[in-house]
Structure formats: structure tokens, C-alpha cells
Amino acid sequence: MSLGDLCDDVPDIAVHTVADDVRRVDLIASADRLGALLADAGLTTGQVVAVMMPNDATTVAALFGTWRAGGVYTPLNPRAADAEIGSQLESLRPVAVITTPELAHRFSSYDLPVIWGASLDWTVTSCGQAPTDPRRYGSDVALLQFTSGTTGPPKPVPLRHATVLDLIDRLLAKLRGAKTRAATTDRKPMPNLVPLSLSLWAGIYQVLFAFRAGSGVVLMDRFSPPDFAALVKRHQLRSTVLPPAALTMVLHDESVTDLSPLKIVRSITAPLSPVQARRFRDRFGVLVLNSYGQTELGGEVVGWSAADAREWGETKLGSVGRPLPGIDVAVVDDEVMVRTPTTAARSIDPAFLDRLTDEGWFHTGDLGWFDDDGFLWLDGRVSDMINRGGLKVFPGAVEDVLLSADGVREAAVVGIPDERLGEVPWAFVARQTDELSEDDLIRWCREHLTPYRVPVRVVFVDRLPRNDVGKVVKRDLAAMARV
Structure with missing residues (x-):
């Protein structure tokens, strides 16, 4: 069974939105129509289809239509910069792009087949040429998802x-x-x-x-x-x-x-x-x-x-x-290690083999x-752990103490270079009231933490920088400390 079959077994109303309800039969019919269009555009099994769409039923139909045609679905984030989209398209080499009339201008400079999707209908608007060397994956690959880029350049993960x-x-x-x-x-x-x-x-x-x-x-x-x-x-x-x-x-x-x-x-x-x-x-x-x-x-x-x-x-x-x-999940040297049937068989993408042990344990990078x-x-990322003069400071434990203080809305702790100790913890806090001071929070931390875990500075911010999935982008906070 493939993921493309899942929409065959849902209730009569498959998708609800604020403004509309979409029936299963209409969703399936739309997916089938798209699959036929992709086949006409020359899509063969394992080739990539890039999709930039909003959150609506038509996007769900695009997902299943791509799979029913044997394609590898790859979502593109409408919030991404044009340069990032260009880099992703260069890496993906898709045979077609699916988008909306409102977003089509993002692809006007690329000579690719473009299909518009709106209200469960599809229109071929550009008959550009698919690349002569389209990227191809095995028939078992359903989707490529670019990583969030919190620890390095985004790269596509085959699922x-x-x-x-x-x-x-x-x-x-x-x-x-x-x-x-x-x-x-x-x-x-x-x-x-x-x-x-x-x-x-x-x-x-x-x-x-x-x-x-x-x-x-x-x-x-x-x-x-x-x-x-x-x-x-x-x-x-x-x-x-x-x-x-x-x-x-x-x-x-x-x-x-x-x-x-x-x-x-x-x-x-x-x-x-x-x-x-x-x-x-x-x-x-x-x-x-x-x-x-x-x-x-x-x-x-x-x-x-x-x-x-x-x-x-x-x-x-x-x-x-x-x-x-x-x-299987284990903690080795404070890092969470995971072994699934897929990792045990070492059938993950080659780009991540360096994170896999010979026994099939995957280094998650999480504490x-x-x-x-x-x-x-969990206590944060391995890369976020702070080594303060040889003593380990786990950011999550300090963040929990900060959040327990009255008037704290959000908190994040980051290691900042220090000439004497190597690095020291700084706290970045979004507060609910201006009456809360840095001295108040330092005092609170001293009452609840061992001395080496107490932040040396508390910096107040309007909100914490987060990526699209809600993770705090700590490199942005570290950059603030260098200003």
C-alpha cells in the first residue's frame, strides 16, 4: 500500500476549512485529474513534482494526485525567499511545478511546466520543458522535505x-x-x-x-x-x-x-x-x-x-x-539515539549515513x-549544550526555571563565547510586564539553580525568533549578543 491510497478510506467530508467542506469523492476526483495531467506532462515514477500552495483542499488533492501518478511530492514554502526557491529548484530538477495563479509569478523565470490549482480544478498554464536530467528516486520514495536549516543549509530528506x-x-x-x-x-x-x-x-x-x-x-x-x-x-x-x-x-x-x-x-x-x-x-x-x-x-x-x-x-x-x-531509543553520552526498522536496515538517504552507526542507531543530535x-x-540540542569551564549546562533545564518566574512569557538560553570559561549561558526572555528586571531573573535563577547554570546576562526581547515549525533559532539570539 502507498500513501496515495489513504484518501480512499476517509469520511464523506474529508476536508473542513473555515469557509467550506470538501467531500471525499470530490477530493479523489481532483487527485485523479491531476495525476492524468502529470502523466501527460511526461512524469514517470520517481520524478519530482514541486508544489507551492496554500492550506486548502486543493493542496491535499495535489499531494495525492502526485502520488497516484508515481511522482515524488516536494512542498516549497511560500514564505521562502526567491533565492532559496531558486536554489531548491536547481537541486530538485522537478518535471513540473504546481502552484496557484497568485503564486505563479514566483516561477515565471523558470522554463518548467506549470499547473495552476484552484477550487480542486487544474489548468496547465505553461508548457515549459522539463529538465533533460530530472532528478529521480526509487518508487518507494513518497516525498522530499527540506530540513529547517537550524544547524546548516536546508537539504531535501527523502521520506x-x-x-x-x-x-x-x-x-x-x-x-x-x-x-x-x-x-x-x-x-x-x-x-x-x-x-x-x-x-x-x-x-x-x-x-x-x-x-x-x-x-x-x-x-x-x-x-x-x-x-x-x-x-x-x-x-x-x-x-x-x-x-x-x-x-x-x-x-x-x-x-x-x-x-x-x-x-x-x-x-x-x-x-x-x-x-x-x-x-x-x-x-x-x-x-x-x-x-x-x-x-x-x-x-x-x-x-x-x-x-x-x-x-x-x-x-x-x-x-x-x-x-x-x-x-528502540537510548541515551548515549547525553544524546538521544533512535533505531527504527528503516535505520536498522540502513535504508536512509546517503546524506544522513554519517549519523548512523553500524548497528543502525541514528544520532538525533538531541539531548x-x-x-x-x-x-x-529532552534538554535541547547537542549543539546547544553549553560547556562552562568544563561543566555542562543544559539549556532546557535553565529555560524551565526562567519560565516558572512570574511575568515570563518565553525564554531561551544560549551559550556565548567567554575568554576565561570558554562559553557562558545568556538568557533571552520575552516578558509580560516591563516591571520585571534582569536583576529579578538573575536572583530567581540563583535561588533555583546551581551557580554555574545561572545565566550571566538576561536580554529582553519582544519575541523569540522561530522558524516555520516553531523551533527557536538560537543562532539569531547568539548574533544579538555579538552586537
């Missing part, structure tokens, strides 16, 4: 049909516990709200996860806390996902006072502080559960089961849960530790 399906099925098995899908068919399927751009793997993954579970999706063109609260109420959502940046927006939006019937939020894409999770629970009565995965691995590899949430949800706020069935009950906790 395979079987790998993604395998990880989704493992997560569903963990979430359902002893229940089977058949045992839950007496309850109307709850759609999966997707608060992320479909130009990101995290957004696409949530669509695939919903369809595999037999549910529809609710798409947000642009995230806003009032719209989020309204959609939760309209669709009577009992659970949903949110990246930390969106969760923080909801938490601090005074216009949002009620999120019922929401019971659980699964935090995705980046670590969420247990302090923020506790504040969200206290304000809305909603339990926040972290999860963990990486694009390079194909999806989520650590998470929570329903049974774990009932037993441990309140006492282990901030943990990312326990490994999914059949996934973490296991507690006595087998729950994994």
Missing part, C-alpha cells in the same frame, strides 16, 4: 511510503492501546485539526495521520487563537495537536477563555516546557502531552498511550512519553534522559 505508514501505524497502535479501529466505529470520527502549513512535513504528516485513522482534517489557512477556539467548538474536538509557538499564542490570548470540549493537546515539532504545559492545563483544563520525532526518521518515534496519559499525564508534564512499539519509569525528557 518513503512504507516508512511513514509504518510509523503512523505504530503511533495509532500506541494511542489506541487495547482498542481497535473497529471497536471505535460506533463513535463519529473526530477530524484532525492541522494548525501547521502544508508546506511543512509536520502539517502533511497530520493529514496522513488523520486519513490513516479514518478521519477527516480541519485546515487552518493561518493560525490565530480565536479561530482555533472556534474550530474546536464547531467540530467538538476532544484532542488536537499544537506546536509550542501556537500553544503559547493561545495561552496568552485574553480573548480565548474556553476550549471545551478539548481534553488533550499533543505538542509537536519542538520541545514544550513543562511550565507552559502546566499553565495551559491550569487555565483551560486541557492536558498537554509532548511527543518526539524527526523528519529524517519519517515521523513520530516517542509518544504517549491513552493508558500512560491516564496514569502519568499529570505527574510527567513535559516528558515526550515512551518509545513506540518496535522502536535527553530517561526517568525510572522509562519516560524520555
Whole structure:
């Protein structure tokens, strides 16, 4: 089975938006029409199709239409600069571009076949020439997703049909516990709200996860806390996902006072502080559960089961849960190591083989530790760990202390070069009130941290710089310290 078949088994209404509902039959018909157009344009199995589209049902149809034609779907971010798009197209060598009339100008200087998509319809607007040496992958590659570029230049990560399906099925098995899908068919399927751009793997993954579970999706063109609260109420959502940046927006939006019937939020894409999770629970009565995965691995590899949430949800706020069935996770020299069926077979992209051991363990680059009950906790990136005169400072632990102080909205800790100690921790804080001072926070940290972990400086910012998936871009903060 390929990912392209998932839309055949969803409810009658497959996609909900703020303005419209789209039926499954219309979504499938649109995907089939696109597949035929791509075949006419010369697409053969394993060739790349580049897509720049908004968050709507037509984009979902583009995803499945590409797969039904045997293509490798590659989303391009509309927010990316023209130079970045040009570099990506040069690397991808796609046989066609799918976009909207409004975004078509981004590709006017490229001699490529261009297909417009709008309202589930498709129009071939440019009959440019596909490259003579188009990039080609194996038939098992479903999608290329460019990395976020937080630790280096963005590069395309191939994701395979079987790998993604395998990880989704493992997560569903963990979430359902002893229940089977058949045992839950007496309850109307709850759609999966997707608060992320479909130009990101995290957004696409949530669509695939919903369809595999037999549910529809609710798409947000642009995230806003009032719209989020309204959609939760309209669709009577009992659970949903949110990246930390969106969760923080909801938490601090005074216009949002009620999120019922929401019971659980699964935090995705980046670590969420247990302090923020506790504040969200206290304000809305909603339990926040972290999860963990990486694009390079194909999806989520650590998470929570329903049974774990009932037993441990309140006492282990901030943990990312326990490994999914059949996934091995270990912590070696403070770094999280993961072994999946794909990595064990060493069938990952050659670009990432340097992160793979001979035994199939993948270096995630994340800092973490296991507690006595087998729950994994994250402490930031290995590259973010601060070596203060030979003593390790884990940024996550310091950030949690800062967030627990009254008046702190967001906090990030970065290592800054120091002539005597090598590097020292600086804190960058977005505060809720100007009355909070640097001395106040330094004093608070001294009361709650061992001396070498206390930041030497606290710099106040309006907001933390984040990339499109909500991760804090710490190199931007380090650059501020050098000014």
C-alpha cells in the first residue's frame, strides 16, 4: 500500500476549512485529474513534482494526485525567499511545478511546466520543458522535505511510503492501546485539526495521520487563537495537536477563555516546557502531552498511550512519553539515539549515513534522559549544550526555571563565547510586564539553580525568533549578543 491510497478510506467530508467542506469523492476526483495531467506532462515514477500552495483542499488533492501518478511530492514554502526557491529548484530538477495563479509569478523565470490549482480544478498554464536530467528516486520514495536549516543549509530528506505508514501505524497502535479501529466505529470520527502549513512535513504528516485513522482534517489557512477556539467548538474536538509557538499564542490570548470540549493537546515539532504545559492545563483544563520525532526518521518515534496519559499525564508534564512499539531509543553520552526498522536496515538517504552507526542507531543530535519509569525528557540540542569551564549546562533545564518566574512569557538560553570559561549561558526572555528586571531573573535563577547554570546576562526581547515549525533559532539570539 502507498500513501496515495489513504484518501480512499476517509469520511464523506474529508476536508473542513473555515469557509467550506470538501467531500471525499470530490477530493479523489481532483487527485485523479491531476495525476492524468502529470502523466501527460511526461512524469514517470520517481520524478519530482514541486508544489507551492496554500492550506486548502486543493493542496491535499495535489499531494495525492502526485502520488497516484508515481511522482515524488516536494512542498516549497511560500514564505521562502526567491533565492532559496531558486536554489531548491536547481537541486530538485522537478518535471513540473504546481502552484496557484497568485503564486505563479514566483516561477515565471523558470522554463518548467506549470499547473495552476484552484477550487480542486487544474489548468496547465505553461508548457515549459522539463529538465533533460530530472532528478529521480526509487518508487518507494513518497516525498522530499527540506530540513529547517537550524544547524546548516536546508537539504531535501527523502521520506518513503512504507516508512511513514509504518510509523503512523505504530503511533495509532500506541494511542489506541487495547482498542481497535473497529471497536471505535460506533463513535463519529473526530477530524484532525492541522494548525501547521502544508508546506511543512509536520502539517502533511497530520493529514496522513488523520486519513490513516479514518478521519477527516480541519485546515487552518493561518493560525490565530480565536479561530482555533472556534474550530474546536464547531467540530467538538476532544484532542488536537499544537506546536509550542501556537500553544503559547493561545495561552496568552485574553480573548480565548474556553476550549471545551478539548481534553488533550499533543505538542509537536519542538520541545514544550513543562511550565507552559502546566499553565495551559491550569487555565483551560486541557492536558498537554509532548511527543518526539524527526523528519529524517519519517515521523513520530516517542509518544504517549491513552493508558500512560491516564496514569502519568499529570505527574510527567513535559516528558515526550515512551518509545513506540518496535522502536528502540537510548541515551548515549547525553544524546538521544533512535533505531527504527528503516535505520536498522540502513535504508536512509546517503546524506544522513554519517549519523548512523553500524548497528543502525541514528544520532538525533538531541539531548535527553530517561526517568525510572522509562519516560524520555529532552534538554535541547547537542549543539546547544553549553560547556562552562568544563561543566555542562543544559539549556532546557535553565529555560524551565526562567519560565516558572512570574511575568515570563518565553525564554531561551544560549551559550556565548567567554575568554576565561570558554562559553557562558545568556538568557533571552520575552516578558509580560516591563516591571520585571534582569536583576529579578538573575536572583530567581540563583535561588533555583546551581551557580554555574545561572545565566550571566538576561536580554529582553519582544519575541523569540522561530522558524516555520516553531523551533527557536538560537543562532539569531547568539548574533544579538555579538552586537
